Every structure is written in structure tokens, then in C-alpha cells.
Amino acid sequence: MGDDDFDDLLPNPPSMVAGADATFDQAGIDALFGFEESLAPVQKSGLKAVIESNVISHEKLPMLEVVCERMVRSFATNMRNLTSDAIDVNLEQISSTRFGEFMNRVSLPAMLGVFKVPEWENYGVVTVDSGLIYAVVDAFLGGRKGSNPVRIDGRAFTSIETSLVSRMVQLALDDFATAFEAIQPVKMELERVETSPRFAAIAGPSNLSAFATFRVDMEGRGGNFSILLPYATLEPVREKLLQRFMGEKMGRDRMWESHMAQSLFSTEVIVDVVLGEKHMRLQDVMGMQVGQTLGLNRGPDDPLEVHCGGISLGHAHIGQRCSNIAIRLATDISKGFSK
Template sequence: MSVAQSANDIRDRLLDAAGLSLDRLPMLHVIFDRMATYCADHLRHLAASPMYYSLSSIESGRIGDILEIYEANAIAGVFHAPEWDSHVLVGFDRDFVFTMVEVLLGADGSEPPVDEERGFSNIELRIAQSIFEQMGKALQTSFALVSDSRFKFERSETRMDFAVIGRRNNQAVVAKFLLQALNRGGEMFVIIPQSVLNPMRQTLARVLTGDSSARDPRWTKQITSEVKRTEVTLRAVLEERHLTLGEIADLKIGQIIDLQATPRSRIKLEGNDEALFWCHVGQAEGSYVLRVDDFVDQDQEFIDDVLAR
């Protein structure tokens, strides 16, 4: 073993013992936020009721201590990451599983939530397993910012003692996500051994710029279509005059108000009270028409309005 290799091994052992400083790894928050978005987008089409995913916290601790919290209260999925030569754990607590089952089977939330201590049924285990398969893609897409790795689902466990991804006293990072649906919710958690993140700590310490996220073309197309169908009211303004409240109160039916505008004056085209374009008025086939000449300078408009007041 070379001196450099020995020094690296000693440094890694010290880091393992001390634990990662999560405050210095802002990219972890970006990655897990992306995972929450992925889960919401790709599971939404499976359910009639809306579901909301959000990242609630990122913590560090020993694997055994983290798993002890979920003993007899969760289903864990073990994933193998070949490029990392390690395993990652994704888990759903009891409330998450029960809520997801109701959502996927078409419940409307009128029934009270399940509140009994029992083992998971075969249907609940199968639904959890189908969601685990989606989680592998979510992990791969989310970590693509810093590492190109696949996540292969191997098995699910209901006994946390059997959800082995390393020694129980090894340090790990756990990200916790909140699921909300049908006026109830549950928790999903992702456990990653610290030894996996140590080689990436320099990359995780800085927020990467650039949009390398994988987008769902169907979802993007649907959003674009809905935005383009939004109705906007257009108004052509020939001239604006500022009057006092007293002058407006003195207006009478039949009174003539002089305008400075002429047929050659520019007309302001507004959309939902926002100035958009300068236009000129004309006629075509007996109707008035507008020809768009230029964009409205919003900054200059603001300055002119302030000066006029």
C-alpha cells in the first residue's frame, strides 16, 4: 500500500467517525428536493386524488439508531448501487403505506385512517414493492447531478434487523420526506451510508449550476398547453388624463372632455392592466385595427408615472 493510499484511508476513517457536516453539503438538499419533485410527478398519474411530496429534513446518525425508530412500523427496500459498490435503503412508514394504498385504490378520504397495530397485508406489500421500483429511478435521476449511478431494487424487509446496508454502528445520512393526501399523510425515508458520500463531499459542498434535470415531456407539454389557454383581457388606451376627485365629481352628462391625442398618436396596448406594446390605429374593412410598433419600456413607464403624480 502506498503512502498516499494509506493517508486517504486514514482520512476516510476519521471522516466516518466524525460524521459529515450537512451544513457544508448544500447539494444534498438540491438532490433530495429533486427526488421529492420526481416522486410527486411520476406517481401523480397513478392516483385520482392529489398527492404532495416534500423534503422535511436531512439528518445524520448511526444506521442502527436510525432504523430502530422504524422497527415494526415500516417497510424498507434495499437497493444496490453498483457504481458506488454499496447499498442504499428507502423506507415507508406505516402511515405512508396505508395512505398510499387508499389513494391508489380510489378512496376519497371519507373513511377514518387505519389506526391499528398489525402486520402488513399482501396487497400493501405488493403496492410498496411497486413504489420501490419507482424509487430506484428517482434516486438515479436525483443523484445524476453529482454521480452517474444505477439503483437496483433487491428486496423489501419489514424487520429492520434484516435491512442490512452496512454495520449498524456506521455513520449514515437520512433524508425524510412527507407525503400528504386525503387529509392524512406519512413518511418516506432514504438512508445512505456516509462512506458512499465521502468521495463526493467536494462536489456536494457546492451548488451546481445548470439545468441537468430530466424532464417529463408529457408533463411539460401539458403545462405549456394550459398556460397558453389562459385568457387575457386586452385594452387599447388612446390617452390617459389625471383629474382631481373634485373635477370628476363636477362631470355632467353631455360634457365634452378635450383630448390631446390625434389619429397619429401612439396607443398603448395593455393586458390585464400591464402595459405591453405601443401601437398605431388604422382602419380595415370598416373596423378599427391596431398595428404593433414596439414593446413598452416598463422601467421608463414606471418613472413617467411617478413623475406625473
């Protein structure tokens, strides 16, 4: 069988595609073997496209930034007392992402601490990168200041390294819980430390989560760690985290509450006592003269209506006190107002 016989078996012989002396490029080869459709991007539609969309619509949580800023100050102080090193802690980023996307970005080797918040009945994750792991181990074991720790790739973390990093993670969680006290008292308990993101899956890949990334520097050594909380975990305090704030004052403003209460109690209110009502023709009203008497069908002991701004507040009896006309309430103001 000759070359011409092979050309007859091909759907588009080379002489028909690009000339007799032309060579195939990658596009021509793909077209020859029918790979164009398989290489085309798959168009997602429907609910799957919405779930896997890169565009994330999330609520900003202003109070969460305040909590993280407070946590930075306390964590830096506690780490200095624990290691006797000059430690600087900075808040790098606060954002939202999908849980699966965050886990896929974790650079291995790393440690992932799964912690539980009993008051919220849910979990969170703390990720510690390798740079911070070796820096913490070196600092706790008395390494020389200013020297970069030796990083050994290709081996698993030892039990000593895991124990020392777990100590630092629990310290960070305690400071994070302390910063949350102004919003809601909580406890954050480290349950386990994993080295694979698959074993730290506490939520679905498409679940929205809020995370905060912190940078820890220890005299020329250090790294990053992140605290990730799914929105399902933050749901019990979502309304409080959405609150706006002035400066670093958190929660309710007691000063303005006290000022408003004092102002309301010292406000003068004009109260009208209705002795009676009578329907009259306009002609009779225009004909009224000085000294004319009107019958209101009210006795001395009958209760009178007390009005404020045209609204009935309750009933009272009329009398005299210290040569002045006075009234004594027969019903509570609140009960009369509700009617």
C-alpha cells in the same frame, strides 16, 4: 433468634442509619444491599467512547439538498399520475446520524426497502412508516378520497400491501436516481422489502450515514418515508456533493469557462526577441555614444530567444515580411516554456 440477633447480622442496622423509628427510602435500601455501585453510570473511555459518542462530526453535502429538492418535484408529479389524487410531497429533514441510531428510531410496524447502487457497489435503505403504507394501499386500491384508512394492528403486512408499497418505493428510487444524473448517472434497484430493522442492516451500527425524510400527503391521509445512504455508499461522489452552487445550477459553470477562454484568446501579449546578450562594465556602458556598434556574436541564421515577461518561451529565426521585420518560431511555445 430475636430481632436484635438479625440486627447484628446487618452491616448497618436501621437504628444506626436513620434512627430507631425511621423507615428506609429507596436510597437507604440500595445502600443497605450494596446496589449503589451497580446503579452508577458506566464511564466509557478510549476508542469505545469515541465510537459511541452522541456528538457526530460530519461534512455538510450542499449538492445532496439540491438532489432531494429536485426529487421532490418529480416524485410528486409521478405519484399524481399514478394515483389520480392531489398529492403533496415535502422535504422534511436532511441530516446525518449513525446507522444504528437511525434504525433504533424506526417506528414499527414499518417497511424497510434495501436497494443497491451498482455504480457505487454499495447499498441504501428506504423506510416507510405505517401511516404512509396504509395511505398508499388505500390510494392504489381506489379508496375514498379524504377518508382515513383503517389501520389494523397486530398483523403482518400482506403480499398485496408489500407489492404496492414496493411499487411506490421503486418509483421514489427512480426519481432519486434521475435527480442524481447531473452529478453522476446511477441506477437504484430495490432488492427486497423487510419489516424488521435487523434484516435491513447494510452497515455497522457506528457507521455515519446521511438521510433525507419526506412527507407525503394524500388529501388528509399520508405519512413519511426516509432515504438513508451510508457515507461509504456516497464516497465515490463525495467530492461532487461537497461543491457549492449558485441557484439550482449544478456542476461546472460552462458560461464562465467560455467567457474566460474568449478573454484569454483576445488578450494582447508583448513578446520580446532577444538578439543577443553581452556583459559590459558599467564604465563602458556610461561611455557609449550614438552610432557605436556592439558585437553580439550572432549570425543571420542563428535562432533567437523569444521572451515574455522575462520568461523564455522558445526560439525563432528572424526575417522580413511585407517590409517589416518578422520572426518564425523554430520550437513550440509549450516546449520552450517547460524548459
